[in-house]
């Protein structure tokens with residue numbers, strides 16, 4: 001291998017790199033299915049961003065291929081094995097509150113601003129220039145290197161689904177779409193509903209008419225409402241509710257409408273990957289309701305929530321608590337709850353499980369536990385855990401390169417979330433957010449430090465060069 005001053009090579013191309021990135025940032029590549037067409041299935045903006053990168057690559061001498069207008073690739077080198085660099089050019093909507101044009105690509109105070117600057121157009125352009133430098137220096141490669149460009153990472157991953165159905169899976173590779181140093185382990189993610197079918201209601205004095213909390217599996221709900229029909233004295237109940245809220249340091253309110261009592265409760269929202277960071281409004285409201293003598297169907301629903309799910313974010317209640325050294329604890333988030341007197345009820349679960357967890361057995365345990373209480377499991381989905389062993393050659397090379405380029409130790413990270421790298425058979429997430437930098441992805445005024453952009457480019461160039469030997 002030749003010794004190259006990668007940082008110098010990057011600095012010589014700095015102006016072009018920033019200018020090409022600005023052009024990519026100026027394309028509003030937000031999913032737009034309402035205006036989709038046959039040759040732009042995810043909308044015009046996304047198509048334009050994909051085409052921009054493919055054209056750029058073609059002009060620079062890469063083999064460019066558009067794969068169904070959902071993905072594409074740029075390839076260089078020759079050889080049997082294939083190194084994949086997986087990026088994406090779609091972005092989430094800009095949202096409100098920007099102090100700069102969200103699609104302006106403005107450069108100020110050492111940062112480049114725009115939706116997508118750090119997720120994932122900046123890192124994508126860094127990886128692109130990394131390949132371009134190797135190409136321009138005419139460095140010999142023993143493997144092919146392919147930048148795979150996705151366009152639906154922020155939504156449904158239809159890009160990689162389509163791409164890998166039709167194209168070769170790289171032998172190894174990385175996705176510059178998360179954090180440096182290296183994320184080599186990601187928990188499995190499974191969503192499912194625990195469903196209580198509707199039953200005939202026994203008429204009692206107190207009945208639960210409806211109960212709702214949460215809209216997304218992967219969030220801790222911060223709001224819950226219950227509607228009760230309640231014959232008799234309501235003052236005591238309201239008094240009890242107030243003291244329950246106070247005792248648990250929660251906010252809530254109530255009102256009476258057409259003789260029905262409405263209870264509202266405010267919790268604290270958090271990402272579902274760590275339910276302990278929030279306060280689940282729905283489960284707390286069920287905890288309060290458990291004190292009341294309600295009809296038997298409501299009681300069955302509430303008891304399950306309180307005894308099996310409340311305060312059991314490690315899956316203890318479901319009998320699936322598990323942890324391993326690589327990825328830590330299994331977590332259970334109850335993100336969606338609903339109950340209607342006429343229709344029964346459900347709990348929507350987002351479960352993140354360690355890489356060594358036996359999901360087959362786990363699923364059986366969950367089904368068994370649910371059925372013991374009269375519930376069933378529906379809408380089960382499962383995204384397998386992702387793990388590349390720390391002794392894998394890929395990891396060794398990326399660690400060495402990162403340490404040489406930054407002078408910092410390349411720790412391996414394990415996370416509860418899922419990164420784009422999991423769509424590679426053997427790949428890791430590798431940058432481009434450096435340790436200590438604020439994560440502004442999906443935020444207003446998203447930016448990337450130019451300095452980081454250049455450093456990432458040098459790291460990617462050396463990494464790709466060494467991986468392709």
Ligand SMILES: [Zn+2]
Nearest residue numbers: 119120153177
């Ligand atoms: Zn991304």
